[in-house]
Amino acid sequence: NMKISIKKEEQIQKMRIAGKLASEVLEMIEPFVVPGISTGELDQKCYDYIVNVQNAIPANVGYRGFEKTICSSINQVICHGIPDNNRILKEGDILNIDVTVIKDGWHGDTSKMYLVGKCKPHNERLVKVTQECLYKAIEVVKPGAYLGDIGHVIQKHAESNYYSVVEDYCGHGIGDVYHEDPQILHYGKPGRGIQIQEGMCFTIEPMINQGSKYCKTLRDGWTVETKDGRNSAQWEHTLAVRSDGVEVLTKRLEESL
Numbered sequence: 001n002m003k004i005s006i007k008k009e010e011q012i013q014k015m016r017i018a019g020k021l022a023s024e025v026l027e028m029i030e031p032f033v034v035p036g037i038s039t040g041e042l043d044q045k046c047y048d049y050i051v052n053v054q055n056a057i058p059a060n061v062g063y064r065g066f067e068k069t070i071c072s073s074i075n076q077v078i079c080h081g082i083p084d085n086n087r088i089l090k091e092g093d094i095l096n097i098d099v100t101v102i103k104d105g106w107h108g109d110t111s112k113m114y115l116v117g118k119c120k121p122h123n124e125r126l127v128k129v130t131q132e133c134l135y136k137a138i139e140v141v142k143p144g145a146y147l148g149d150i151g152h153v154i155q156k157h158a159e160s161n162y163y164s165v166v167e168d169y170c171g172h173g174i175g176d177v178y179h180e181d182p183q184i185l186h187y188g189k190p191g192r193g194i195q196i197q198e199g200m201c202f203t204i205e206p207m208i209n210q211g212s213k214y215c216k217t218l219r220d221g222w223t224v225e226t227k228d229g230r231n232s233a234q235w236e237h238t239l240a241v242r243s244d245g246v247e248v249l250t251k252r253l254e255e256s257l
Protein backbone atom coordinates (compact mmCIF):
# COMPACT_ATOMS: atom_id res chain seq x y z
CA ASN A 1 0.00 0.00 0.00
CA MET A 2 2.33 2.66 -1.29
CA LYS A 3 1.45 6.28 -0.69
CA ILE A 4 4.00 8.21 -2.66
CA SER A 5 3.71 11.94 -2.21
CA ILE A 6 4.22 14.17 -5.22
CA LYS A 7 5.79 17.47 -4.25
CA LYS A 8 4.71 20.84 -5.63
CA GLU A 9 7.23 23.43 -6.81
CA GLU A 10 7.01 25.39 -3.50
CA GLN A 11 7.72 22.21 -1.56
CA ILE A 12 10.66 21.29 -3.78
CA GLN A 13 12.03 24.79 -3.23
CA LYS A 14 12.05 24.08 0.54
CA MET A 15 13.74 20.74 -0.04
CA ARG A 16 16.33 22.50 -2.20
CA ILE A 17 17.23 24.66 0.80
CA ALA A 18 17.37 21.73 3.23
CA GLY A 19 19.40 19.69 0.73
CA LYS A 20 21.92 22.49 0.25
CA LEU A 21 22.37 22.81 4.02
CA ALA A 22 22.95 19.06 4.39
CA SER A 23 25.56 19.17 1.61
CA GLU A 24 27.27 22.08 3.35
CA VAL A 25 27.66 20.05 6.55
CA LEU A 26 29.63 17.41 4.62
CA GLU A 27 31.79 20.17 3.09
CA MET A 28 32.33 21.94 6.43
CA ILE A 29 33.53 18.80 8.21
CA GLU A 30 35.94 17.61 5.49
CA PRO A 31 39.12 19.43 6.73
CA PHE A 32 38.57 17.98 10.22
CA VAL A 33 38.55 14.37 9.01
CA VAL A 34 42.19 13.58 9.80
CA PRO A 35 44.03 10.92 11.82
CA GLY A 36 43.71 11.57 15.58
CA ILE A 37 40.21 13.12 15.69
CA SER A 38 37.36 11.14 17.25
CA THR A 39 34.01 10.52 15.60
CA GLY A 40 32.44 12.10 18.69
CA GLU A 41 34.29 15.36 18.00
CA LEU A 42 33.20 15.28 14.34
CA ASP A 43 29.61 14.79 15.52
CA GLN A 44 29.80 17.74 17.92
CA LYS A 45 31.14 20.01 15.17
CA CYS A 46 28.29 19.01 12.85
CA TYR A 47 25.70 19.53 15.59
CA ASP A 48 27.05 23.00 16.42
CA TYR A 49 27.15 23.99 12.75
CA ILE A 50 23.58 22.84 12.01
CA VAL A 51 22.09 24.38 15.16
CA ASN A 52 24.13 27.58 15.54
CA VAL A 53 25.17 28.49 11.98
CA GLN A 54 22.42 27.01 9.83
CA ASN A 55 19.61 27.54 12.34
CA ALA A 56 18.36 24.13 11.35
CA ILE A 57 17.54 20.84 13.06
CA PRO A 58 19.70 17.68 13.05
CA ALA A 59 17.10 15.08 12.08
CA ASN A 60 18.97 12.08 13.48
CA VAL A 61 18.91 13.39 17.06
CA GLY A 62 16.09 11.50 18.76
CA TYR A 63 15.20 9.58 15.61
CA ARG A 64 14.06 6.15 16.88
CA GLY A 65 16.27 6.69 19.92
CA PHE A 66 19.46 7.59 18.02
CA GLU A 67 21.25 10.28 20.04
CA LYS A 68 23.77 11.77 17.61
CA THR A 69 23.76 14.17 14.64
CA ILE A 70 25.75 12.08 12.18
CA CYS A 71 26.18 8.43 11.51
CA SER A 72 29.93 7.71 11.35
CA SER A 73 30.65 4.36 9.75
CA ILE A 74 34.28 3.24 9.55
CA ASN A 75 35.76 0.42 7.43
CA GLN A 76 33.67 -2.74 8.00
CA VAL A 77 30.77 -0.69 9.37
CA ILE A 78 28.12 -0.51 6.65
CA CYS A 79 25.88 2.19 8.18
CA HIS A 80 24.46 3.70 11.39
CA GLY A 81 27.80 3.86 13.21
CA ILE A 82 27.40 5.83 16.46
CA PRO A 83 29.83 8.73 17.00
CA ASP A 84 32.02 8.15 20.04
CA ASN A 85 34.67 10.32 21.73
CA ASN A 86 36.77 7.18 22.22
CA ARG A 87 36.72 6.13 18.56
CA ILE A 88 39.77 7.83 17.10
CA LEU A 89 40.33 7.91 13.34
CA LYS A 90 43.60 6.44 12.12
CA GLU A 91 45.50 6.76 8.86
CA GLY A 92 44.04 4.40 6.26
CA ASP A 93 40.47 4.34 7.62
CA ILE A 94 37.60 4.88 5.23
CA LEU A 95 34.74 6.80 6.87
CA ASN A 96 31.15 7.50 5.85
CA ILE A 97 29.45 10.52 7.40
CA ASP A 98 25.67 10.55 6.91
CA VAL A 99 23.72 13.63 7.93
CA THR A 100 20.13 14.81 7.65
CA VAL A 101 19.10 18.42 8.16
CA ILE A 102 15.56 19.71 8.67
CA LYS A 103 14.92 23.30 7.56
CA ASP A 104 11.45 24.87 7.62
CA GLY A 105 10.02 21.37 8.14
CA TRP A 106 11.70 19.75 5.12
CA HIS A 107 14.53 17.19 5.03
CA GLY A 108 17.84 16.88 3.18
CA ASP A 109 19.70 13.56 3.62
CA THR A 110 23.18 12.90 2.26
CA SER A 111 26.38 11.02 2.94
CA LYS A 112 29.86 10.71 1.54
CA MET A 113 33.04 8.73 2.08
CA TYR A 114 36.21 10.31 3.48
CA LEU A 115 39.68 8.80 3.07
CA VAL A 116 41.61 9.30 6.32
CA GLY A 117 45.15 10.14 5.27
CA LYS A 118 46.74 7.75 2.78
CA CYS A 119 44.56 4.69 2.15
CA LYS A 120 45.20 1.33 0.54
CA PRO A 121 44.40 1.12 -3.20
CA HIS A 122 41.76 -1.58 -2.61
CA ASN A 123 39.90 0.72 -0.23
CA GLU A 124 40.20 3.74 -2.54
CA ARG A 125 38.80 1.60 -5.33
CA LEU A 126 35.81 0.48 -3.20
CA VAL A 127 35.03 4.11 -2.37
CA LYS A 128 35.32 5.21 -6.02
CA VAL A 129 33.23 2.37 -7.46
CA THR A 130 30.51 2.97 -4.85
CA GLN A 131 30.34 6.66 -5.84
CA GLU A 132 30.11 5.59 -9.48
CA CYS A 133 27.18 3.33 -8.52
CA LEU A 134 25.36 6.36 -7.09
CA TYR A 135 26.16 8.53 -10.12
CA LYS A 136 25.07 5.87 -12.61
CA ALA A 137 21.83 5.45 -10.68
CA ILE A 138 21.16 9.20 -10.68
CA GLU A 139 21.64 9.23 -14.47
CA VAL A 140 18.71 6.87 -15.05
CA VAL A 141 16.24 8.89 -12.94
CA LYS A 142 13.58 10.63 -15.04
CA PRO A 143 9.79 10.48 -15.38
CA GLY A 144 8.74 7.16 -16.89
CA ALA A 145 11.83 5.23 -15.80
CA TYR A 146 11.30 2.36 -13.35
CA LEU A 147 12.63 1.99 -9.82
CA GLY A 148 14.07 -1.35 -10.94
CA ASP A 149 16.25 0.54 -13.42
CA ILE A 150 17.97 2.27 -10.49
CA GLY A 151 18.68 -0.97 -8.65
CA HIS A 152 19.84 -2.66 -11.81
CA VAL A 153 22.56 -0.15 -12.72
CA ILE A 154 23.89 -0.17 -9.16
CA GLN A 155 23.98 -3.97 -8.97
CA LYS A 156 25.53 -4.29 -12.42
CA HIS A 157 28.36 -1.83 -11.68
CA ALA A 158 29.04 -3.28 -8.20
CA GLU A 159 29.05 -6.90 -9.31
CA SER A 160 31.11 -6.25 -12.43
CA ASN A 161 33.76 -4.97 -9.99
CA TYR A 162 33.44 -8.15 -7.88
CA TYR A 163 31.65 -6.33 -5.04
CA SER A 164 28.25 -7.10 -3.49
CA VAL A 165 25.19 -4.91 -2.84
CA VAL A 166 23.74 -4.72 0.68
CA GLU A 167 20.07 -5.70 0.46
CA ASP A 168 18.97 -5.11 4.06
CA TYR A 169 18.89 -1.27 3.82
CA CYS A 170 17.55 0.90 1.03
CA GLY A 171 16.92 4.44 -0.14
CA HIS A 172 13.60 6.09 0.60
CA GLY A 173 11.10 8.75 -0.24
CA ILE A 174 11.76 11.96 1.70
CA GLY A 175 10.05 15.28 2.24
CA ASP A 176 8.37 16.67 5.35
CA VAL A 177 8.75 13.06 6.56
CA TYR A 178 12.30 11.66 6.92
CA HIS A 179 11.60 8.15 5.62
CA GLU A 180 8.51 7.65 3.46
CA ASP A 181 7.43 5.56 0.47
CA PRO A 182 8.75 4.40 -1.89
CA GLN A 183 11.64 2.14 -0.88
CA ILE A 184 14.54 2.51 -3.31
CA LEU A 185 16.26 -0.85 -3.64
CA HIS A 186 19.90 -0.85 -4.72
CA TYR A 187 19.50 -4.06 -6.72
CA GLY A 188 16.91 -5.18 -9.23
CA LYS A 189 15.89 -5.68 -12.82
CA PRO A 190 15.22 -3.08 -15.51
CA GLY A 191 11.54 -2.27 -16.09
CA ARG A 192 10.44 -3.70 -12.72
CA GLY A 193 8.75 -1.86 -9.89
CA ILE A 194 6.82 1.36 -10.06
CA GLN A 195 7.38 4.14 -12.57
CA ILE A 196 9.10 7.35 -11.53
CA GLN A 197 6.95 10.51 -11.72
CA GLU A 198 7.71 14.22 -11.78
CA GLY A 199 7.56 15.66 -8.24
CA MET A 200 8.79 12.53 -6.47
CA CYS A 201 11.64 13.10 -4.01
CA PHE A 202 13.77 10.21 -2.79
CA THR A 203 17.26 9.19 -1.77
CA ILE A 204 19.62 6.77 -3.45
CA GLU A 205 22.22 5.48 -0.98
CA PRO A 206 23.97 2.31 -2.14
CA MET A 207 25.99 0.31 0.39
CA ILE A 208 28.60 -1.78 -1.42
CA ASN A 209 30.72 -4.51 0.21
CA GLN A 210 34.16 -5.85 -0.72
CA GLY A 211 33.07 -9.32 0.38
CA SER A 212 29.62 -10.84 0.85
CA LYS A 213 26.38 -8.81 1.08
CA TYR A 214 25.48 -10.10 4.54
CA CYS A 215 25.14 -7.77 7.55
CA LYS A 216 25.02 -8.01 11.30
CA THR A 217 23.80 -5.45 13.83
CA LEU A 218 25.96 -4.96 16.93
CA ARG A 219 24.68 -5.16 20.51
CA ASP A 220 24.32 -1.37 20.62
CA GLY A 221 21.25 -1.88 18.44
CA TRP A 222 22.49 0.49 15.71
CA THR A 223 25.91 -0.28 14.25
CA VAL A 224 25.56 -2.41 11.12
CA GLU A 225 28.71 -4.27 10.05
CA THR A 226 29.61 -6.69 7.31
CA LYS A 227 29.23 -10.28 8.49
CA ASP A 228 32.62 -11.23 7.00
CA GLY A 229 34.49 -8.22 8.44
CA ARG A 230 35.55 -6.87 5.06
CA ASN A 231 35.03 -3.19 4.24
CA SER A 232 31.92 -1.42 2.99
CA ALA A 233 31.27 2.00 1.42
CA GLN A 234 28.20 4.20 0.96
CA TRP A 235 27.31 7.46 -0.80
CA GLU A 236 23.88 9.14 -0.61
CA HIS A 237 22.04 11.97 -2.33
CA THR A 238 18.51 13.36 -2.04
CA LEU A 239 16.90 13.86 -5.46
CA ALA A 240 13.85 15.61 -6.91
CA VAL A 241 12.35 14.27 -10.13
CA ARG A 242 11.79 17.09 -12.63
CA SER A 243 9.91 17.10 -15.95
CA ASP A 244 13.20 16.85 -17.85
CA GLY A 245 15.17 14.54 -15.53
CA VAL A 246 16.51 14.86 -12.02
CA GLU A 247 17.80 17.55 -9.67
CA VAL A 248 20.38 16.55 -7.05
CA LEU A 249 19.22 18.54 -4.02
CA THR A 250 22.29 17.63 -1.91
CA LYS A 251 24.91 18.31 -4.58
CA ARG A 252 28.24 19.59 -3.20
CA LEU A 253 30.38 22.27 -4.90
CA GLU A 254 33.03 19.64 -5.81
CA GLU A 255 30.43 17.74 -7.87
CA SER A 256 29.53 18.44 -11.50
CA LEU A 257 26.31 16.37 -11.85
Ligand code: MF3
Binds near residue numbers: 071080098099236
Ligand atom coordinates in the same frame (compact mmCIF):
# COMPACT_ATOMS: atom_id res chain seq x y z
N1 MF3 B 1 20.48 9.02 7.27
C1 MF3 B 1 20.15 7.61 7.29
C2 MF3 B 1 19.49 7.35 5.95
O1 MF3 B 1 20.13 7.56 4.98
C3 MF3 B 1 19.31 7.25 8.45
C4 MF3 B 1 20.02 7.41 9.75
S1 MF3 B 1 18.93 7.07 11.01
C5 MF3 B 1 19.86 7.24 12.41
O2 MF3 B 1 18.35 7.07 5.79
F1 MF3 B 1 19.03 7.22 13.39
F2 MF3 B 1 20.74 6.25 12.45
F3 MF3 B 1 20.52 8.38 12.40
Ligand code: CO
Binds near residue numbers: 172203236
Ligand atom coordinates in the same frame (compact mmCIF):
# COMPACT_ATOMS: atom_id res chain seq x y z
CO1 CO C 1 18.61 8.20 3.62
Ligand code: CO
Binds near residue numbers: 098
Ligand atom coordinates in the same frame (compact mmCIF):
# COMPACT_ATOMS: atom_id res chain seq x y z
CO1 CO D 1 21.32 9.32 5.21
